[in-house]
Amino acid sequence: MITDPTPRTSLGEGKSSRKNSATEARGGGNPIGLYLHIPFCVRKCNYCDFCSKPPSENDFDKYFERLKSEFSDYKRSPKIKINSLFIGGGTPSLLPLGYFTRLFDFISDTFDFCEDCEITAEINPGTLTEEKAKEYRALGINRISIGLQSIHENELKMLGRIHSFEDFLCSYSLLQSLGFDNISVDLMYGIPEQTAKSLKETLEKIIALNPQHISLYGLIIEEGTRFANRLSELNLPSEDEECDMYYLASELLRRAGYSHYEISNYAREGYECRHNLKYWNTDEYIGIGAAAHSFFLGQRYGNTRDLFSVVRDPLANGETDADEYVMMRLRLSDGLSLDEYRKRYGTDFCHGREKLLFRLKDLGLLTLDGGKIRLTERGFYVSNSILTELL
Ligand code: SF4
Structure with a gap:
């Protein structure tokens, strides 16, 4: 499998449990990025090792209490300015109606939004309703990232996704009808049972919808996932087949006018993801929520995967x-x-x-x-x- 070291928006925890107060003041200054992690999903996908789980009773409220206390660690005067906000997960669109509004109250209490702030929310087809999409729009969310992975039922089922391609199409047209004009679609290659032909069909269908941004990740079998536990049963594409898929996808997407601006990301001109560019440009960002990482005031640190308490570890990965x-x-x-x-x-x-x-x-x-x-x-x-x- 190709290894994709992209700093995905939910990252694993560090090793020790030294509390880092992050209380040094730095209000004003250059705008930075803010990442917020929502660690809940309807159920766990078979390949997923992100920090996420199905919610139990009261989990949303308990988690919001934790977020509230974590936000207070970053209060400054003047407030820290942000020019990108990424609400990822997990499945943020699983939050019931009204929770995003509460989230935005926390954010604007603590941070100062730049006027042109890129505000992304990740959604999962099958969890978005018209009311929720309207709430996002009213809050100023101006970029949506939809996890699709494949248009084929057998591949979606294999991955353990909760939605069908039809669900995706409903979400996509709902978002468009509400005026969202910066939509990213997540796709995957190297899926068990996937072929170059089936990947081509997925890409052609998505290109025909003309989203502004497409992410294409190679499947990685991560330790501790369901896939890792039944590796020998999986009908994975060979390394050569996977390599062919990668070139096929990049060729198709570039021919359709998408710029291959990052290993796993393609965009129409001007629609490169500002938030993720901060990671790749080693610019500063703050991550809030379970397993979120930060690079702030020259320090890299990460929250542990504990959902309901804030424990930060310094990050040192040897580089x-x-x-x-x-x-x-x-x-x-x-x-x-x-x-x-x-x-x-x-x-x-x-x-x-x-x-x-x-x-x-x-x-x-x-x-x-x-x-x-x-x-x-x-x-x-x-x-x-x-x-x-x-x-
Ligand atoms: S929807 Fe995303 S975060 Fe949730 S289980 Fe599936 S891959 Fe993991």
């Missing part, structure tokens, strides 16, 4: 800041600027890597033009191996 920066920048088609690297870290990234870089260039895995290193389409697919060699 230096410079390595992290290279890993993130090479995910983007914009690539790594050698000038920018020199300005940040005071050294020449190419120094000592000249032979390796030229070898990778000769293999067609990267380009070295205009002072930038960029991975090619082939390079994107094997980015993990390239990064291992480079760092």
Whole structure:
């Protein structure tokens, strides 16, 4: 399986349980991103290791109490400005009507929305109602990310998704009829039983709907998931088939006018996800909710997966800041600027890597033009191996 190290919006917890108060003041200043995690789903999908579970009685209210207390850790005067907000999960659209309004009360009590703030909510077909969609619109949510994965019933069933393609179409047209004009659709390749033909059909149907943004993730079998427990029974595509799927998808999407701006993401011009770009540009963001990560005031820390208490751990994954920066920048088609690297870290990234870089260039895995290193389409697919060699 291709490994996708995208900082997905719900990430695992760290190791120790040292409380980090995050109370240093930094109101005003440059706007940052805010991520909010809603850890509830109707049921667990077979491949999912995100922090999510079916809600028990009173869980929503208990979780909102926790959120309220966590928000209070970030109160500043003046308030911290945000220019992107991403409400992810889990399934945020599972929250009953009125809960998003409560959420926005917490947010605006603590943070100052920039006028052009990108505000994304993740939804799952099968949990969205007209009333909820109207509530989102009234609150100023201006970007919706819908988890679909596939148009095929057998693949959806295999993944353990709760919805059909018909459910998706209903949600999609409801959102459009309410004026949402920035919609992203999540798709997946490498699904058991999936073929290049069935993936092509999925992509063609979605392209025909003309969403502004499409994310395409390779399935990863994560430890502890249902898929991991019955791995030998799964009819997974071979590595070669999966590789063909990746190229097929990128070819189809680019031909349809989507820019492949990040390894797993495609967008119409001007619709790249501002919030996720913050991760890839190593800009600062705050994450609130179970398992959410933050990079704030130069510190990286993560909340544990505990739903009802706030315990933060410092994050240290062994990479230096410079390595992290290279890993993130090479995910983007914009690539790594050698000038920018020199300005940040005071050294020449190419120094000592000249032979390796030229070898990778000769293999067609990267380009070295205009002072930038960029991975090619082939390079994107094997980015993990390239990064291992480079760092
Ligand atoms: S809907 Fe998303 S978060 Fe929820 S179980 Fe499925 S994959 Fe996990």
